[in-house]
Amino acid sequence: QEKPTLRLSSVVSENDIRAEAFAEIAEAVSDSFDMQVFNGATLVAQGSEMTSIQRGNLEMGLIAPQTIAEQIPAWSIVTSAYLFSDAAHLKATFDSDVGEELNAMAADAGIHVLAPVYFGTRQVNLAPEKEIMKPEDLSGITMRMPGGDAWQFLGEAIGANPTPLAYAEVYTALQTGAIDGQDNPLPNDYNMKFYEVTSQIVLTGHLIGFDVLAISKELWDGFTPEQQETLQSAVDAAIAKSTQRHLDREAELVQFFKDEGLKVYEPDRIAFRDFAQKKYLESEFAASWPDGMVDRINALAE
Amino acid sequence: MSWEFGAAVALIISSAIIGLPIGHAMLASSVFYLLLQGQDMSIAFEQMLTGLYGSYVLLAIPLFIFAADLMNVGSLSDRLLDFCRALVGRFRGGLGHVNVVSSLIFSGMSGSAIADAVGMGRIIINLMTKDGKYPGAYAGAITAASAIIGPIIPPSIPMVLYALVSDTSIGFLFLGGVVPGLILGVLLMAMNAWQARIHDYPVEDPVPLREMPRITLRAVPALLMPVILLVGIYGGITTPTEAAALAALYAFLVSTVFYRSVTLRMAYQTVRQSAKSTAAVGFLIAGALAFNYVVTIEQVPNVIRGALGETELTRWSFLLMVNAMLLLLGCLLEANAILLVIVPIFLPTAVALGVDPVHFGVIVVVNTMIGLATPPYGLLLFVVTSITRSPIRDTIRHLLPFLAIMIAGLAIITFLPELVLWLPRLYGYNG
Amino acid sequence: MTTPSRPIRTLRGLAEAVPAILLATMFLCFIIQVFMRYVMNSPVGWTVEICVIAWLWILLWGQSVSAEESDEIRFDIVYGSARPAVRRWFRVAFSVVLVGIYAWSLPALWDFVTFMKIQKTSYLDIRFNWVYSIALVFSVVSILRYAWIFWGALSGRDTGQSSIEDIGRKDFSE
Numbered sequence: 060q061e062k063p064t065l066r067l068s069s070v071v072s073e074n075d076i077r078a079e080a081f082a083e084i085a086e087a088v089s090d091s092f093d094m095q096v097f098n099g100a101t102l103v104a105q106g107s108e109m110t111s112i113q114r115g116n117l118e119m120g121l122i123a124p125q126t127i128a129e130q131i132p133a134w135s136i137v138t139s140a141y142l143f144s145d146a147a148h149l150k151a152t153f154d155s156d157v158g159e160e161l162n163a164m165a166a167d168a169g170i171h172v173l174a175p176v177y178f179g180t181r182q183v184n185l186a187p188e189k190e191i192m193k194p195e196d197l198s199g200i201t202m203r204m205p206g207g208d209a210w211q212f213l214g215e216a217i218g219a220n221p222t223p224l225a226y227a228e229v230y231t232a233l234q235t236g237a238i239d240g241q242d243n244p245l246p247n248d249y250n251m252k253f254y255e256v257t258s259q260i261v262l263t264g265h266l267i268g269f270d271v272l273a274i275s276k277e278l279w280d281g282f283t284p285e286q287q288e289t290l291q292s293a294v295d296a297a298i299a300k301s302t303q304r305h306l307d308r309e310a311e312l313v314q315f316f317k318d319e320g321l322k323v324y325e326p327d328r329i330a331f332r333d334f335a336q337k338k339y340l341e342s343e344f345a346a347s348w349p350d351g352m353v354d355r356i357n358a359l360a361e
Numbered sequence: 362m363s364w365e366f367g368a369a370v371a372l373i374i375s376s377a378i379i380g381l382p383i384g385h386a387m388l389a390s391s392v393f394y395l396l397l398q399g400q401d402m403s404i405a406f407e408q409m410l411t412g413l414y415g416s417y418v419l420l421a422i423p424l425f426i427f428a429a430d431l432m433n434v435g436s437l438s439d440r441l442l443d444f445c446r447a448l449v450g451r452f453r454g455g456l457g458h459v460n461v462v463s464s465l466i467f468s469g470m471s472g473s474a475i476a477d478a479v480g481m482g483r484i485i486i487n488l489m490t491k492d493g494k495y496p497g498a499y500a501g502a503i504t505a506a507s508a509i510i511g512p513i514i515p516p517s518i519p520m521v522l523y524a525l526v527s528d529t530s531i532g533f534l535f536l537g538g539v540v541p542g543l544i545l546g547v548l549l550m551a552m553n554a555w556q557a558r559i560h561d562y563p564v565e566d567p568v569p570l571r572e573m574p575r576i577t578l579r580a581v582p583a584l585l586m587p588v589i590l591l592v593g594i595y596g597g598i599t600t601p602t603e604a605a606a607l608a609a610l611y612a613f614l615v616s617t618v619f620y621r622s623v624t625l626r627m628a629y630q631t632v633r634q635s636a637k638s639t640a641a642v643g644f645l646i647a648g649a650l651a652f653n654y655v656v657t658i659e660q661v662p663n664v665i666r667g668a669l670g671e672t673e674l675t676r677w678s679f680l681l682m683v684n685a686m687l688l689l690l691g692c693l694l695e696a697n698a699i700l701l702v703i704v705p706i707f708l709p710t711a712v713a714l715g716v717d718p719v720h721f722g723v724i725v726v727v728n729t730m731i732g733l734a735t736p737p738y739g740l741l742l743f744v745v746t747s748i749t750r751s752p753i754r755d756t757i758r759h760l761l762p763f764l765a766i767m768i769a770g771l772a773i774i775t776f777l778p779e780l781v782l783w784l785p786r787l788y789g790y791n792g
Numbered sequence: 793m794t795t796p797s798r799p800i801r802t803l804r805g806l807a808e809a810v811p812a813i814l815l816a817t818m819f820l821c822f823i824i825q826v827f828m829r830y831v832m833n834s835p836v837g838w839t840v841e842i843c844v845i846a847w848l849w850i851l852l853w854g855q856s857v858s859a860e861e862s863d864e865i866r867f868d869i870v871y872g873s874a875r876p877a878v879r880r881w882f883r884v885a886f887s888v889v890l891v892g893i894y895a896w897s898l899p900a901l902w903d904f905v906t907f908m909k910i911q912k913t914s915y916l917d918i919r920f921n922w923v924y925s926i927a928l929v930f931s932v933v934s935i936l937r938y939a940w941i942f943w944g945a946l947s948g949r950d951t952g953q954s955s956i957e958d959i960g961r962k963d964f965s966e
């Protein structure tokens with residue numbers, strides 16, 4: 060019997076830690092599956108992974124939760140600021156009955172969630188030297204956020220003036236002053252050399268960044284239990300390792316950025332958290348959140 | 362690579378040769394591939410639609426086209442020409458120099474070689490051939506050669522396309538093109554001086570120096586355009602994409618409000634024409650996006666990388682090979698198609714061999730632009746011969762020395778990356 | 793060529809006005825975007841969405857509904873220099889290819905476009921089946937246009953002279 064072909068489309072670059080994780084998965088399941096990894100959004104355009112899976116034209120995808128939320132509004136809860144406190148909380152939530160509920164909604168849309176894939180905690184990175192302790196301090200600061208209204212709202216929720224801009228143009232825009240800042244996990248700040256054109260990193264930790272590694276529901280249901288087990292355990296092992304590597308890297312980079320002469324400090328996170336959660340609860344996003352889910356997720360934090 | 366892939370490529374080539382528009386040839390062949398593979402045929406259209414929808418940087422293209430069209434409709438081009446004539450017309454082969462210098466300045470506002478050739482080119486060809494001063498074929502040849510510089514000096518539509526497929530910063534690519542563009546300009550002027558001596562081309566009556574201030578003043582609004590773009594992008598006002606809109610706004614205001622040379626009706630005609638050009642270029646990109654899916658799913662880049670890996674290429678032999686191959690392709694293929702389909706295949710190898718992506722981008726753009734003027738398939742060649750009405754054979758004969766010196770220039774740019782990277786590095790690029 | 797009748801010219805004018813208006817809109821949106829961010833310090837995001845939709849429609853509308861043969865970029869070394877009798881058969885062949893492939897894929901395209909109602913655009917909440925419906929217009933109009941070319945070539949009424957005599961005066965841009 061021929062091995063099933065699994066084409067995975069992701070937006071991560073070839074030298075990303077996650078690309079290594081996908082290669083490890085492909086290697087680990089090679090006896091059971093012919094898994095082909097297409098990184099850099101070369102196979103399907105960014106944001107089209109979910110519809111491609113739904114239409115049966117793609118087997119696996121690394122899907123942004125914002126993309127899922129476009130179809131399943133309840134999922135916007137996991138894209139909101141200050142929901143998860145760290146990577147462990149993220150994993151605990153997806154392992155809990157809350158995760159089961161979210162995954163069931165995705166399954167109804169034809170997507171089987173294999174794992175949340177952590178890629179770093181988003182921190183505010185600014186060119187101006189102004190000290191930022193409260194969300195009010197970010198008022199009037201033009202901050203680049205990824206395009207789309209969920210992302211732009213995230214910027215508003217921490218008090219900034221969000222503006223969309225292509226990722227490749229952020230460096231120049233920071234340097235020329237077209238924007239005052241941007242938000243990304245520390246490894247991204249390092250890879251894109253943003254630290255050269257900014258003066259400070261405010262450890263707001265406003266969003267635990269993650270994508271969802273998913274496979275076609277129809278395909279998954281057609282697998283034998285052994286095949287499911289093979290794939291799931293390969294995913295679990297590789298993603299656990301990848302998460303740990305991201306955490307180690309982030310810890311390392313704090314010192315690196317300090318050595319580069321940046322101010323790296325923690326603001327009043329409670330103030331940010333209260334401000335953001337209030338903004339979200341007043342927004343149209345919260346209207347679609349299942350009752351009590353925020354509290355249940357909060358309860359899962361250690 | 363599968364036989365279905367071979368069939369799709371064969372269909373693109375054969376249908377394009379018998380005259381099916383290239384965009385349709387690529388799109389239809391991608392659908393054909395999916396049909397043969399038994400896959401969902403809508404994927405080709407989906408790739409085209411999501412690719413176009415998701416590529417925000419491409420929006421610079423229609424706006425750069427619009428800005429250049431406005432420049433040509435308004436009298437900005439004429440004033441610019443008067444200025445260049447006063448500046449370099451006094452030397453032997455003067456109008457040839459004027460041709461090159463005006464292209465250099467115009468290229469600071471236009472992102473397109475064709476826009477340069479049909480706009481500035483038409484005016485200056487008429488000047489050169491009036492009273493039989495220069496053979497039409499020579500005027501056409503130097504116009505085509507100098508138009509090549511257009512997209513090398515920023516702004517540049519091909520560089521926008523390169524940035525799209527390579528994830529390189531448009532800002533740094535633009536800066537990277539400045540020095541190479543100027544070098545090519547100087548080389549062309551040297552070649553023109555030499556040709557002028559051989560063929561004994563005339564010297565213009567020098568424009569009296571006391572006229573200079575008036576002529577310069579008249580040209581100031583046009584000369585300011587590149588400054589506006591640079592200040593827009595590097596002064597933190599706009600992104601490179603938005604700078605195109607700023608350029609169009611400036612051209613619009615200057616020609617309608619300041620010069621009053623453009624009526625509302627003319628403005629509408631210009632928008633209409635720009636939209637047409639946009640659709641023509643954009644549809645090529647659309648076709649390439651659909652076909653890129655086929656190339657990716659067939660893992661063509663990996664196959665080529667594998668093949669290259671076995672040949673133990675050094676950085677220089679790789680660049681030499683890419684240049685030779687692009688020049689060859691440039692004789693046959695459309696420049697945008699080359700950028701969109703070929704770059705993703707070779708860029709990974711280039712980076713693995715330590716070639717800087719901005720340097721590589723400038724090389725590729727210079728190369729594909731030279732391809733625009735190389736026979737048999739060169740759009741610039743068709744454009745200038747349709748203006749001069751001289752036989753294409755004669756134009757090619759006059760073009761050869763210019764192409765030779767451009768290729769020499771390409772070699773210089775290839776082997777001295779510092780020339781390209783100096784300016785971006787000055788501005789903070791780490792490559 | 794005979795001059796087209798008045799209603800035809802009016803229709804053509806309207807067809808060409810669509811991409812022109814879209815381009816003008818795109819231009820205005822960009823100006824608003826820069827103005828709001830740089831001058832007002834209050835950036836907006838919806839302008840980007842209007843621009844990408846306009847871009848999509850300009851090209852697909854412009855290359856189908858309002859396209860003339862001289863607006864299309866083709867490889868014309870062989871085609872342009874072929875004798876009219878030969879070129880006629882070229883036209884028969886390529887229009888068969890295009891009509892056949894686009895017609896065959898039309899149901900699949902319809903399926904995709906209607907499926908996309910599942911997603912809405914981010915800022916303006918327009919369903920993607922509407923955004924992408926231009927692809928259906930494009931495909932249907934292209935099929936009709938090329939069926940017309942096929943018929944013209946087969947009946948010997950049109951050898952495609954008009955599509956080559958303008959080579960070089962096309963103002964497309966590299």
Ligand code: NA
Pocket residue numbers: 460461463464481482503504507508
């Ligand atoms: Na010129």
Ligand code: NA
Pocket residue numbers: 467468469470471472473510511512513514515516517
């Ligand atoms: Na230029």
